[in-house]
Amino acid sequence: MGEQTLRILGIDPGxxxxxxxxxxxxxxxxxxxAHGTLRPPRTEGLASRLAFIHRGLSEVVAxxxxxxxxxxxxxxxxNPRTALALGQARGAALAVLGAAGLTIDELTPxxxxxxxxxxxxxxxxxxxxxxxxxxxxxxxxxxxxxxxxAAAICRGHVGRLAGLARGPRPxxxxxxxxxxxxxxx
Amino acid sequence: MGEQTLRILGIDPGxxxxxxxxxxxxxxxxxxxAHGTLRPPRTEGLASRLAFIHRGLSEVVAxxxxxxxxxxxxxxxxNPRTALALGQARGAALAVLGAAGLTIDELTPxxxxxxxxxxxxxxxxxxxxxxxxxxxxxxxxxxxxxxxxAAAICRGHVGRLAGLARGPRPxxxxxxxxxxxxxxx
Numbered sequence: 001m002g003e004q005t006l007r008i009l010g011i012d013p014g015x016x017x018x019x020x021x022x023x024x025x026x027x028x029x030x031x032x033x034a035h036g037t038l039r040p041p042r043t044e045g046l047a048s049r050l051a052f053i054h055r056g057l058s059e060v061v062a063x064x065x066x067x068x069x070x071x072x073x074x075x076x077x078x079n080p081r082t083a084l085a086l087g088q089a090r091g092a093a094l095a096v097l098g099a100a101g102l103t104i105d106e107l108t109p110x111x112x113x114x115x116x117x118x119x120x121x122x123x124x125x126x127x128x129x130x131x132x133x134x135x136x137x138x139x140x141x142x143x144x145x146x147x148x149x150a151a152a153i154c155r156g157h158v159g160r161l162a163g164l165a166r167g168p169r170p171x172x173x174x175x176x177x178x179x180x181x182x183x184x185x
Numbered sequence: 186m187g188e189q190t191l192r193i194l195g196i197d198p199g200x201x202x203x204x205x206x207x208x209x210x211x212x213x214x215x216x217x218x219a220h221g222t223l224r225p226p227r228t229e230g231l232a233s234r235l236a237f238i239h240r241g242l243s244e245v246v247a248x249x250x251x252x253x254x255x256x257x258x259x260x261x262x263x264n265p266r267t268a269l270a271l272g273q274a275r276g277a278a279l280a281v282l283g284a285a286g287l288t289i290d291e292l293t294p295x296x297x298x299x300x301x302x303x304x305x306x307x308x309x310x311x312x313x314x315x316x317x318x319x320x321x322x323x324x325x326x327x328x329x330x331x332x333x334x335a336a337a338i339c340r341g342h343v344g345r346l347a348g349l350a351r352g353p354r355p356x357x358x359x360x361x362x363x364x365x366x367x368x369x370x
Binding site: 045046047048049050051052053054055074076077078079080081082083084085086087088089090091092093094095096097098099101102104 | 230231232233234235236237238239240259261262263264265266267268269270271272273274275276277278279280281282283284286287289
């Protein structure tokens with residue numbers, strides 16, 4: 001009688017670095033499975049760099065067979081050139097997920113930060129620290145991988161988080177027991 | 186002693202419609218090979234639509250084995266949301282070309298229109314008419330396919346066009362003989 005498991009992939013696409021993180025929800029616990037970053041060689045042309053993202057993410061999907069994917073909702077800002085560059089990286093990444101028939105959730109950076117660090121205004125370094133702690137990692141993941149893991153963790157706890165959002169916001173750090181996490185075997 | 190041939194693929198990526206056109210340069214002539222549009226089902230989710238573009242263009246590249254690719258340079262405008270959506274379609278498309286190791290030229294819409302219609306301010310319908318005429322087609326291609334064919338034609342004549350750009354601009358319609366085109370067998 002094993003517990004229900006759900007394999008979740010988080011992605012943080014970017015034109016320079018695309019972070020990914022895989023976690024597994026087992027019952028009410030979230031385990032770390034894998035994480036990393038895809039960094040297309042800057043010396044290559046645009047199409048080649050986009051192919052690098054597409055190929056790398058295809059390998060991640062084939063290796064870890066996620067059932068759900070969470071992607072950070074694009075923050076477009078006010079610069080159309082930046083939005084185009086981000087869009088291109090997202091397009092190369094999301095095409096992989098569509099081809100694999102995967103269901104995608106989009107969460108805002110604020111939702112993701114609030115879920116792991118207790119506040120939507122948490123900075124990169126706070127997210128890295130909390131992800132390391134929640135998943136019982138030996139070292140902090142790189143920024144973009146930490147963001148991707150945070151997105152996956154957020155989705156792993158989405159039922160619980162929805163409950164929290166309705167209740168009173170706890171002050172300061174949440175009790176450890178709210179996120180029961182264990183390291184991957 | 187056959188003439189040197191060069192197979193050129195033109196692409197006009199878009200989030201709703203992606204046009205493609207294939208021509209072959211044989212000596213100083215440009216032949217039509219194929220053209221069409223990729224229209225992802227609007228009822229599908231974003232990732233699935235991007236996968237549709239990626240898969241469709243992969244089939245085009247596998248079928249027609251182009252040696253060169255010309256892509257319309259993105260006109261980003263002032264709206265970051267529009268730029269993001271265009272970027273995503275371009276990312277899904279360009280990843281295919283990068284994976285195939287293809288060389289990509291980017292040309293502005295103005296350069297392309299000037300090449301086929303004599304003026305950078307030509308409208309969609311003028312481009313369709315001129316592409317039909319230059320390639321000896323029976324019917325006008327759809328707008329996005331016409332733009333893609335125009336980009337490919339433009340690249341097929343790039344040496345000649347560079348020469349034209351240096352000389353005096355001819356008034357009105359260019360003589361037919363400047364673009365020797367024949368229909369594909």
